[in-house]
Amino acid sequence: MSAPHDSAPAFANTLRVRPEVLRVAPEGSAPVWMLRVQAAEAWDAVRVACTPESLxxxxxxxxxxxxxxxxxxxxxxxxxxxxxxxDESQSLRGVGAQNASTLFLAAHRRRPLK
Incomplete structure (x- = not known):
């Protein structure tokens, strides 16, 4: 029997992330989403606590x-x-993000390897 669907977000948010959780949501605000944000240049990711209405x-x-x-x-x-x-001026919900989504930061221009 497969694992419950609710366990998937918690697992995905633990993969190769730094231990701290960054907060964009005000303390005590609900509902709080936990997103994973990854940057190619850093080869690393962070977890960000936010709300669906966070920009x-x-x-x-x-x-x-x-x-x-x-x-x-x-x-x-x-x-x-x-x-x-x-569109960065939109809310997370407005761009189609959900709890446990992964956002990827990518440079607009590729830089040559040295």
Whole structure:
């Protein structure tokens, strides 16, 4: 018999993530989603506690400050959900994210390898 569907998000959010949880949602706000944000340049990921109404831009800012602290230019990276770039001025719910979704931070321009 397969595991319950509710156990999948908890497992996916534990894969190759830093131990701390970043908060974008105000303390005590409900419902709280736990997203996984991954950056190609960092080969790492963080968990971000947020609400469905949190803006993509706010989640990106928190994740980049932790994963890519040497890259102050937020506009140099796009946020992707299921492979498609999303509008950062929209809410997470508005772009189709769900609890336990993974957002991917990708540079707008590819840089040559050195």
């Amino acid at each position: 993509v831009r706010d989640v990106k800012r928190a994740a980049m400050a932790n994963l890519l602290p040497d890259m102050p230019d937020l506009d140099g990276h796009a946020v992707k959900l299921r492979g498609a770039e999303v």
